[in-house]
Amino acid sequence: MNDILKEELIYQGRICKFTHDTVTFEDGSTGHRDVLHLPGAVAVIAENNEGKLLFVSQYRHAVETELLEIPAGMLEKGENPELAALRELQEETGYKASKIEKLVEFFTSPGVVKEKIYVYMASDLTFVGQHLDADEYINVKTYTAEEVEKMINNNELQDGKSIIAYELWKNRKSL
Amino acid sequence: MNDILKEELIYQGRICKFTHDTVTFEDGSTGHRDVLHLPGAVAVIAENNEGKLLFVSQYRHAVETELLEIPAGMLEKGENPELAALRELQEETGYKASKIEKLVEFFTSPGVVKEKIYVYMASDLTFVGQHLDADEYINVKTYTAEEVEKMINNNELQDGKSIIAYELWKNRKSL
Numbered sequence: 001m002n003d004i005l006k007e008e009l010i011y012q013g014r015i016c017k018f019t020h021d022t023v024t025f026e027d028g029s030t031g032h033r034d035v036l037h038l039p040g041a042v043a044v045i046a047e048n049n050e051g052k053l054l055f056v057s058q059y060r061h062a063v064e065t066e067l068l069e070i071p072a073g074m075l076e077k078g079e080n081p082e083l084a085a086l087r088e089l090q091e092e093t094g095y096k097a098s099k100i101e102k103l104v105e106f107f108t109s110p111g112v113v114k115e116k117i118y119v120y121m122a123s124d125l126t127f128v129g130q131h132l133d134a135d136e137y138i139n140v141k142t143y144t145a146e147e148v149e150k151m152i153n154n155n156e157l158q159d160g161k162s163i164i165a166y167e168l169w170k171n172r173k174s175l
Numbered sequence: 176m177n178d179i180l181k182e183e184l185i186y187q188g189r190i191c192k193f194t195h196d197t198v199t200f201e202d203g204s205t206g207h208r209d210v211l212h213l214p215g216a217v218a219v220i221a222e223n224n225e226g227k228l229l230f231v232s233q234y235r236h237a238v239e240t241e242l243l244e245i246p247a248g249m250l251e252k253g254e255n256p257e258l259a260a261l262r263e264l265q266e267e268t269g270y271k272a273s274k275i276e277k278l279v280e281f282f283t284s285p286g287v288v289k290e291k292i293y294v295y296m297a298s299d300l301t302f303v304g305q306h307l308d309a310d311e312y313i314n315v316k317t318y319t320a321e322e323v324e325k326m327i328n329n330n331e332l333q334d335g336k337s338i339i340a341y342e343l344w345k346n347r348k349s350l
Contacts, residue, residue, distance in 0.1 A: 036237075113283070
């Protein structure tokens with residue numbers, strides 16, 4: 001375990017914080033670690049009433065490409081992850097889910113980023129209307145499990161949380 | 176697609192860079208996006224000659240916990256990802272692999288982090304000796320596929336790249 005000697009705040013944004021930390025290592029020596037602090041996130045793999053899986057496609061500035069992902073979003077302060085997953089699913093796709101179950105929680109990039117994503121599977125969907133944030137531009141797409149499987153195999157699906165969600169959803173469904 | 180109007184450099188570290196960008200959205204309005212730029216990384220799920228999978232356990236300052244992961248590391252400038260995966264496997268576990276195959280490449284946290292991880296599966300291992308960086312403190316552990324499966328199901332394994340690597344390795348092996 002490392003002891004933090006100093007946490008130097010480099011940047012405080014609306015959502016994230018970046019710090020340059022001084023730490024002591026196991027042998028007593030000291031060094032530095034940079035950390036991007038994110039609020040945590042939720043993601044949800046949802047199956048509609050035709051047995052298709054819901055995805056969203058949007059331009060992601062950080063990685064400079066249009067990316068296919070399952071619905072996801074940042075946790076709001078103090079928000080319950082399951083309710084956040086239901087909220088994000090509804091906001092991004094317009095669908096309210098009656099069934100939801102947790103699949104996994106995981107760290108996205110533990111070397112530098114303090115972020116955990118909580119992943120859910122959802123079903124029993126009812127359309128109630130999409131509700132996007134002012135700066136969100138999202139296209140909803142649906143795929144069969146076979147199509148998602150193929151997109152993973154040929155590496156067209158390049159979003160980490162979406163690959164994890166599909167594989168663990170598949171395990172639960174024993175496909 | 177967004178156009179970048181301005182990239183404001185907030186922090187330039189030895190490995191990462193953090194920027195606060197001004198962008199134009201699809202409707203012509205402008206807004207901001209924060210980006211952590213990382214050099215990209217490699218990870219490798221390696222099977223030893225007893226059929227066990229190699230993991231490493233280390234304290235991760237960013238997420239404030241000891242974490243079990245497959246061997247992984249940052250890409251060096253201009254480095255071939257496959258050679259980097261072999262290098263990291265050898266440095267962290269001491270094993271040189273004669274067989275290596277790419278499983279997938281994926282973005283870790285595309286909302287804020289510019290980072291892609293290249294994931295490989297490796298086998299035909301020969302022990303040549305561990306070679307850690309000065310500030311690396313790593314314990315090597317081996318698990319059967321059944322043990323890894325169980326650690327994913329009970330959410331003991333909380334590292335995204337390791338879950339993806341195991342699931343896609345399992346698909347390839349048709350376990």
